[in-house]
Amino acid sequence: MTRGGFEGLDACVHCGFCLQACPTFLATGDESDSPRGRIELMRALERGELSETDTALVYHLDRCLGCRGCEPVCPSGVQYGHGLEAARARITAARGASVLTRLALWALTTAGVSSGVYWLARLLRATGLPRLFAGWGRLRFAMGMLSATGAVKRFGGSAVRNRRMRTAQPPNRQTAQLFRGCVMQGLFSHVHDATIRTLAVNGYQTVEVSGQVCCGALHAHAGLVDEARALARTNVAAFGDGDEPIVVNSAGCGALMKEYGHLLGDERAARFSARVRDVTELLAGDGGRGPVAGAPLDLHVAYDPPCHLLHAQRIAAQPLKLFAAIPLLELVSVQGAADCCGSAGLFTLLEPEMSRAVLKTKLEYLREAAPQVVATGNPGCLMQLGAGLAAAGIRAEVRHPVELLDDAYRAAGRYE
């Protein structure tokens, strides 16, 4: 009999190897803010020893980032993410989603509403005020997040100087369907543009898919599993039953879309999930040969792998291939790079205190490393890190990795 995801917790042997990989445990030192402590709470919920409204249970599960940093370090293969999803679904069914959660989901993901919200946000961003007012405090941090969504100056020399590097486009063009998402489409359309261009250089023609909707990740993380399933069903139908890859440039979206088979429990959804690829997977190529090389960019870059890419999708090497395709670009090593930045979907909005505590640790390490660019492949991380860097007065830009490759291709004259 299926237990809705709780069975993924059975393997826990209480060894504690996961504790030092858990950003919330590192921030508080409280066992109940650790994976091991939360697993005990979730098991007690399943056994009926704790109710869905138990104060300690709700408090400590609400404070979990859902970053899944505890999964790859677990020697027993505990599926923490599935257990958390199951527990949150029960808690949300009992107490309902908070007003703030509902409002955020309505504004950011509802077709017909979100387009107006993003239009206003882009208007505000264009005034330059968010950049001026970025700082700590809820409103100023939100300003910093919005400011971080803008396309920043391009790096690289002129196309003319680098024209000798131009090479022929690959002859065998494959097709990839582009997932646009809600936040990515509303605030990061320049990353979609860079995705389309860089894939074209590497032999992929990107096609648009009508009828697609939000992936449902924010709903799933909030315990609104039925709403996440409804969105997943719409996307499965919209993308059809072809066999071309579905390319995603948001790690959080990609992580859930690769789990549609588990979420919907049917074969069509499983086939859809098997087609989902992060953009770095496609660019790195099946043999891991890496993308076509670009022009040199003399940059120091800190790569901050999104949790939903590194831990949930287990994609570590492919983004590095993008950087390796840019001569002169130097990757700066940063302590704690694999730890969550504290964004975690709506977490930064719902649990600002814990979110900032986790972020500040990361910012300390980034200040020491002093990169010019912090690269990360998820909209929430781009916004969280951008706002944090601005608030902390650290002069570094945030960019999606494909934007850097795009700059290198432009500098090489590939788009003339």
Ligand code: SF4
């Ligand atoms: S989740 Fe894994 S690493 Fe953590 S205590 Fe349980 S068995 Fe050990």
Ligand code: SF4
């Ligand atoms: S998902 Fe992240 S925050 Fe939650 S217990 Fe695991 S490591 Fe800690």
